[in-house]
Amino acid sequence: MKSRMQPRHYLSEAVFERERDRIFRRLWLFAGLKTMVAEHNDFITREVAGVPVVIQNFRGELRAFENVCLHRSMRLQTAPAGRRPLVCGYHGWSYAVDGSASHIPLHDELYRFPAAERDAMRLRQFALRAVGNLLFVNLDPDPLPITDQFDQAFIDLMESSSSMYDTEVMTTTWHTRFNWKLGYENLRDGNHPRFVHPQSITKNVVFVPLMDEALHAEVTPELDPSLDRTARREILRRFSYGGAEGSFKNVVRYDWQQYVERWGETDAYFNWLAYPNLHIASSDGGFSFTIEHHVPVAPDRTDLEIYWMTARKRQPYSFSGTVLLSLMHGSKLVVGEDVQVMEEVQRGLHADAPTPRQGDYEGLNKRVERWYVDLIDGDHEI
């Protein structure tokens, strides 16, 4: 059958803006790791749907604020992560845990805000949730319950595995040239690894494409237009799932693995897919974890943030950073193969490009697509 997705969904600025409003400013989005903001004054900055956000530790309390000073709109924290009080570098305004300007240098001499005005000045605060070691932020002033986006079993699985991440985290960002949706579509396509990764991951991991007749029957008809918000959120909850997806031809062990507390005891390739743009994997059965975060920048540009952690160390060992770098270079190869394909797909797209044809095995993507098209092209909201 023909896909519901049209080339404009990957090319149009208008669609991209609508996605920001209807998806990225409504859903819970990955924002970083709790271990990176574990101490007083630790912070992470990021841009979420065009909004600069800072997550800051105030004596153990984590808060997410708009990372913009109320005085002259300077970004309060400028580094990607670090340890520094929430103070503007422009005129020295300091902010407290409630977002108020707790100290304005020379206030009485130069600013003289009336008390009522000063009391009302607050940084815009965003909802923040920790699921194990994973931080999620939501820009919506009235955010949906996180359990409306992810089912409890999936939350429990993310919590269990991420709680085992070590505190040493290696990270980088790739600037890619494809639409963010190609990322999750590729990850939900179990037939791509044998063709895209024959020289890398499928040498030792077997992925079997899903042929789910019940899913096929569910997603073939159009979405019932009379569905209410509860029913639509029930569909949304099914987009995210996790567990063992691939089996090993040979179980390979490395010396460093003796120094970490493995998550579980299953020799399998684990994937966690959290809609809309988060992918977590453990390619070695719980000894190490990678996070791939597809951050939309423009219709044809996505920043791909890559994180690597081993499972929690039993004891420090001198070459732990080198282990992470080896893992990072491994994903440069494997994810690099995915990126190359997705960038070629993006290059092939144009306004009159043919509508993609989908097979029966592509039910996971069809399930997302009919909901997405209904949301973006229709009048519904999440």
Next chain:
Amino acid sequence: MKSRVIIGAGDMLDIASHVWSSVPGAGDVTRREVAQRADYSFDLSVFDGLDPAATALFVAFDERFGNFKRMELMQAAMERGFRLESLVSPRAVLGGGARVGPNAFVGDGAVVGSAVVIEYNVVVHGGAQIGHAARLRASAWIEGGTIVGARADVGAHAIVRSGAQVVRGVRIGRGCELGIARVYAEEVPAKTVFDPRYDEPIRVYGG
């Protein structure tokens, strides 16, 4: 006189063998190539039959796995009672007061300033320039065509690749890799990697 033996593999074994053989009046150098198994462990039977008391030993291995494989081989030698030599090419220039540690290597045409400290297991390749009083910490790897400024401090296991220039007095953290040919004028935090295949530096947080 002790017999001279180099244990190692690859280009580094060739380079060190050429340099040691060219030291005037030092006699023959025996090369022993070490094998690695599928799990990357060394076949340490390469040490069999060598008498630590009668052998001047040098370990020559490249920078793979953050210079930890070369260190692993060096430690295996020390555990067996070998005393490791330092190896400075007669075609290198060493300033007054420069110190070179055990199993450290300075290649042809390297220019090492006065009072430089080169700690154990460091490799300074031919053509590198190391400024006055710089410190190269243990197991660092400095490629040819690099300039390490005076009083700069290069951390243990760091890798400085061709074309990198470390400005005077700048500290490069432990385990960093300066793989992009550019000027490094500010401190680089430990384990930061500049790799031309990546769009942004690779950074490490926590520990």
